[in-house]
Amino acid sequence: MNPTGDSTPETDGATERRKKSKKPNYSRFTQQELPACKPLLTPTIVISTFILIGVLFIPIGLASLSASGNVVEIVYRYDIDCIPQQSQDDKLAFIQSSLTNKTCTTTFNVPKNMKAPVHIYYELDNFYQNHRRYVKSRNDKQLRSKAYELETTNCAPEATTPDGSPIVPCGLIAWSLFNDTYSFATQSKVIEVNKKNIAWQSDKDHKFGSDVYPKNFQQGGLIGGAKLNESIPLSEQEDLIVWMRTAALPQFRKLYGRIERDLAANEQISVTIENNYNTYSFEGEKRLVLSTTSWIGGKNGFLGVAYLTIGSLCIFLAVAFIVLYLLKPRTLGDPSYLSWNRNPDGH
């Protein structure tokens, strides 16, 4: 697209005789006359757009509100309750000590019928899984294949043992694997918790290798969290896989397991919690969540409210514009509105 010169050097042939006309060839494209659609925000378009959005959004909002309302959710914050009374003043010492009994039990009431599967989540708050130091501290190559076992780039300070052999899986994320456990019972009958298939299938198949076994893991001076069974390959360590899908926000839930049976309303469920994970050093919070799901996910009314708000705002705007067009009618394209016609001396 050299704008000035597409003149080819004239050859000494007979063509030189007749000077070529440089007149640009006509085409709709070069003359900028391609057919085009010229949309204009006419009152009809404006009003119908607003009405359309309103009509679309309000039902969606209602539907998602009701979906969210149908979700039954039990949330129990246990990080303080699970510390014995005498240790409340020094929670950190309690949790760090290997001698203390960290088991605690509680019961709660199922408020409504919960249809299977009931998802069990643990929820952490104030835990910055998206902290820059933290998210980077992993090595996906090492996780994937035994061949990359020595690959510990980015994993500091949990890259190698002091003698230099690699930690598998390396990095802060794996090191800090959540290690509280829950078991559920109702009237002393144990409720099965299915911990299979809590991780993404794609992660199990492609991200975490079936030939990679934990090695030198959690053997440093500071224990960050759970230990791993060294005889199970990483692709089967679903808790680790779930944990390593780092959460987007400092308050997050992770799937712990599923209860594959319905929980009836008013059923009393007793929970035994192994409170091992140290969130006390940074004022973190831990919750246990039991929840059913719907097409919209968990219990969250926000989207429904937002849709209702936007929808009704649009209806309001539609009405406002109708009123405006009625009160201040203006013929579109009336030349008398042109500035030089409004004050005729204007040039």
Add this chain to the structure above:
Amino acid sequence: MAGDGLTISREEEEEEEERSLAPLPSSGRHHRRKSSASAASRDGFPNPAHVRHLSRTETERLASSQRELADSNSRIVFIGDPGGSDPRFETPRNSIRTAKYSPITFLPRNLFEQFRRLSYIYFLAIVILNQLPQLAVFGRGASALPLAFVLLVTAVKDAYEDWRRHRSDRIENNRAASVLDPQSGRFLSKRWKEVRVGEVLKVLANESIPCDMVLLATSDPTGVAYIQTINLDGESNLKTRYAKQETMSRPPGEDHPVDSAGVIRCEQPNRNIYGFLGNMEVDGKRVSLGPANIILRGCELKNTAWVIGVAVYTGSETKVMLNSSGAPSKRSRLETRMNRETLLLSAILIALCSVVAICNGIWLGNHSDDLELAQFFRKRDYSDGDDKKYNYSGIGTQVFFAFLMSVIVFQIMIPISLYISMELVRLGQAYFMVRDANLYDESSNSRFQCRALNINEDLGQIKYVFSDKTGTLTENKMEFQCASIRGVDYSGGRVSSRDNGEAHYILAAGKQILKPKMSVKTDPELVRLLKNKGDTEQGKRAREFFLALACCNTIVPLVVDTSDPKQKLIDYQGESPDEQALAYAAASYGFVLIERTSGHIIIDVLGNRQRYDVLGLHEFDSDRKRMSVIVCGPDKTINLFVKGADNSMFGIIQNKVDLSMIDATKANLHAYSSLGLRTLVVGMRELSRKEFEEWQSAYENANTSLMGRGKLLRAVASNVERELHILGASGIEDKLQEGVPEAIESMRQAGIKVWVLTGDKQETAISIGFSCKLLTEAMTQIVINCNSEESCRNKLQDAVAMYRKFAVISPDPFENALTGTGSTKVSMALIIDGISLVYILKTKLEEELFKVATACDVVLCCRVAPLQKAGIVSLIKSRTDDMTLAIGDGANDVSMIQTADVGIGISGQEGRQAVMASDFAMGQFRFLVPLLLVHGHWNYQRMAYMILYNFYRNAVFVFILFWYVLYTAYTLTTAITEWSTVLYSIVYTALPTIVVGVLDKDLSRKTLMKYPQLYRSGQRDERYNLKLFTLTMMDAVWQSVATFYIPYLAYRQSTVDVSSLGDLWILAVVILVNIHLATDVFRWYWITHVAVWGCIGATLICVIIIDCIWTLPGYWAIFKIMGTGLFWLCLLGVIVAGMLPHFSVKALKEYLMPSDIQIAREMDKFRRINAATMEIQMNRFSMLQL
């Protein structure tokens, strides 16, 4: 200023034009060139008589003398001996190199060129910052990608252009030249690139000249050669060049071995294409050489069978190569404004970074105790056992790092892609301007040219147009209109419209018919008078008058074949259109100049061929303002014929002549110039033998003198040009170009002030002003033509008083004139001449002049010099913000064109110097209207929108990143993958803005041409100003809030992982900004659809590809999240909530406060609906297509 006569009336201008500021030291036309060349180079120039009669004595004198040319500073060329001329191979071979780079130097040089832009340094600095391990926010590859991409695109563009240059260089260098072989004495074929200084070359007719060479011999016995310089300076007239008699006699070649050939001393290579200084030593004699003895590379030999010359300058030292300079670099107004907003954005960027850094510090401070053990921080490194900190060096350093890291993360707040997009868009716009059939000039076969690629959008904001007159407003095709002979006006030819073919004088020369190429309408009475053999005084004078016109010139008649073998045309080749017009006029009245050889001319006087010996010729110069010839007629009488400007001629007339005749002539002259005709007066005197001999000896003395020859020659001329009989006067029309009055009217409506700056006389300027509707009868004319500073001051004060007086009647015409919203005001026109401007410009009076001039609707400056033209442009430029445009065609317009914000060259009759200096070049003045009103308007609105959109687009993205950073303990984590961050502005959203920037049209060409007032939106900066910028930024903040917080709130306390949420955000923001663009597009072409929707599709594909890379943490996330309903609801919610304010405000504003452009758009649309014209079908067609 174009084509004013070689010797004709435009005297003042000539004088001034010598001071031309043009980059070339001399200006457009021949006589000027000569006068500006040094005296020493004058000898033997197109004065065949002089060559013939005087050369012997002249050369003898010179041979024994020292030239002004210092030996130390001269180039010595041994004719035919390249080894001797250049023993150490210091001079370049004749190969040329327009290409900038070689394959080896390309990379470093091109990078160096590119990094001269400051913004690139900024981006480079950020890339380097990112390489530090402490700060590595992005992967190393990803961070360098945008800059690398931009550099690569530019480099590929440069490489392609350079490759084209290489190719044309190669073709040029390998052309064949025939070079004399010193051994055999034969001319052998050699490639151009192998030609060396000192070699003797032979060039045949219609061949190009391979290098600058001094003529040694030509096929013409008198040594004349004709060349066409169209490639050099654009002039299509043939120029005459001469070989020296000394070398003519024995051309080097087989007969004359070269070893006896001479030595040439000449000046070092320089870029003055109209000057050459040198001498040649042949057989012990010294012969001086001037510009008439050299033929330059780039010219073509015409009408001459062959020439032999010696190469003196080769390759890069040729004058044409020394003159090839690139287009001037200017910065557009919009870009300058944009820099202001860029600074603002930098401030916002720094603010964001500071917020992040400070919050980071506070957070660290608050949690300093917790972080020892917190799993996600792990301040302490336990792995080595000893108690050291892991990657932590105190709050202060962390804060500093956080700041730098946030600069890296938020860098695209300053949009790097904008620079490359703007270049591409301008390229596209230039493509459409060049291809526009409406800007193609049929008569000169020239397209529009975009020489400067970075000021397209300035065309949409022009407030002042400074126009040259001759050749710009007028065609520069002179036509003889009327004559006044002895005070009797013969303007019948002008009045009678019938074209009396009889008057075309046809000669039967043997079996052939000769006919002048152009005929002039003749006055029947004058024809009768001439044909009437009766010896009335009037008849005699009339004959002498036309004889004078036929012989007092430097026209070369050429006989051209026509399709009819029996008929031949006489084509008058000359350098002054006025002279051509006069020669054609004389031919039409029966005085046909048939032949010019070096010593005589043959004129067919009413059927009889007569030979006139040309004894002497005094060229035009700006002191005398006239030219004269001394001819010896068939009756052996010696006559002096003089033609010149009226005031110079009336000073040298015979005193005892009939006064009433003089008065009548003056009256006629006044009448002619009032009609806009260019006038000149013709006089003659019969010389006695004694007088002639006196003159001859003085002339020879002057000619052979060494110092101040020009001055002496002038004195000789002045001495003989006295006591003239006035024969009469002629009026030549310089026709207005087509469509000029309409163009000026359109521009006036568009709020553009047109100022005409001309070298013409005041009367001529005013009459042209009337004929092109610039001036109207209703206007009050303020005329300032004074000879002293005092009177200028008084006149200006009067003028100020005058507009104050009008100010009493109407509120404030001065203010109104400035704002363009005047009420009932009396329109005023200022007419000012060059002499007054001398006293005004650069003095305290400038301010007064500015006030008066801006209060006037029309300003006409006459008799202005090139420097003054530039002075007037800078008068406006320095005092207002308004954009100025200068348009002209001649060398004397160069300074004005370079001074103005936008310079336009008319590529028409005159040389190419104006075009070479211009930013844009086109064939006709009237093309200004479509150029400004249509293309200028489009370019401005497209570019303005594009800049704003790019700022907005990147700001939305940066704010989304910023909001997220607030939830990551201020640690600059990005949820959006680093690849998406990088690709965002160069792939995800780049193409639509470029397409819209090139193609979108707010209004159709028809509407814009019909309502020139719409142009004012550009003058008012309607599409790009601080208010719009602020609003756009507020919109950007809102959209970023909607995009970030709707998913944030919807996914709070959920299992969502960072990659999935990041994918949602990037998709949402890309769709949102593209929809934002879509709501602002005026016209949807299929290309626009492809670009906008294609880009969204491309983004989705890119995100999917990124999520298919298993080494990235976000593997498979997009598929997971796309499978949930929440994702789609969030996406829809984000888009609608984000667009709601923009859409509502847009609808409200367009309805309640419609701009002119909005109303015109509605008119476009509604006309279409009502009239159900073709356009409806076109639209249907387009709908179907889509």
